[in-house]
Amino acid sequence: MASRLLGSIRGPSMTQPPRVESMQGSWEHFPHEADIGVRGIGMTKEAAFEHAGLALTAVITDLASVAPLQAVPIVCEAPDEELLLADWLNALVYEMATRKMLFSRFAVCFNDRSLHATAWGEPIEVARHQPAVEVKGATYTELSVKQDGQGRWVAQCVVDV
Numbered sequence: 001m002a003s004r005l006l007g008s009i010r011g012p013s014m015t016q017p018p019r020v021e022s023m024q025g026s027w028e029h030f031p032h033e034a035d036i037g038v039r040g041i042g043m044t045k046e047a048a049f050e051h052a053g054l055a056l057t058a059v060i061t062d063l064a065s066v067a068p069l070q071a072v073p074i075v076c077e078a079p080d081e082e083l084l085l086a087d088w089l090n091a092l093v094y095e096m097a098t099r100k101m102l103f104s105r106f107a108v109c110f111n112d113r114s115l116h117a118t119a120w121g122e123p124i125e126v127a128r129h130q131p132a133v134e135v136k137g138a139t140y141t142e143l144s145v146k147q148d149g150q151g152r153w154v155a156q157c158v159v160d161v
Helices: 002-010 045-060 081-099
Strands: 019-021 025-032 035-042 070-077 101-111 114-123 144-147 153-160
Touching: 025 045, 035 045, 045 081, 045 101, 045 114, 045 153, 070 081, 070 101, 081 101, 081 114, 081 144, 081 153
Parallel strands: none
Antiparallel strands: 019 025, 025 035, 035 153, 070 114, 101 114, 144 153
């Protein structure tokens, strides 16, 4: 399933994983055996987490098809940044599953060991969103939150599909 997913995400060339950039940061996928990695990159830790959320949604569907119509508040706590990233992504998976929604916009802020966020999205319409897979959850595999050599924050992990 994951090889089909990567093939459909990558498109015909299948040489480079997808990557999307904006002024605030970027997101990308990276291959990992039967699953897929999500990576958010930003000038702030908040932007990196927001872009990791975008990468998560992009595993499921084309982000351009998801309108940010409804706001959903999300709060997470964890003892360190890496576990906070896993909790954040798992909270998004939970909200998508229980609310039957997809999200395309995020606002994240940190307060010590907690994350307070808003995710904007809309209910899933299978015909329009054409979900490729169901993300089961974020894993601790390749879990990392750190600054790179250019001072950008990089937040990543592998998600189980």
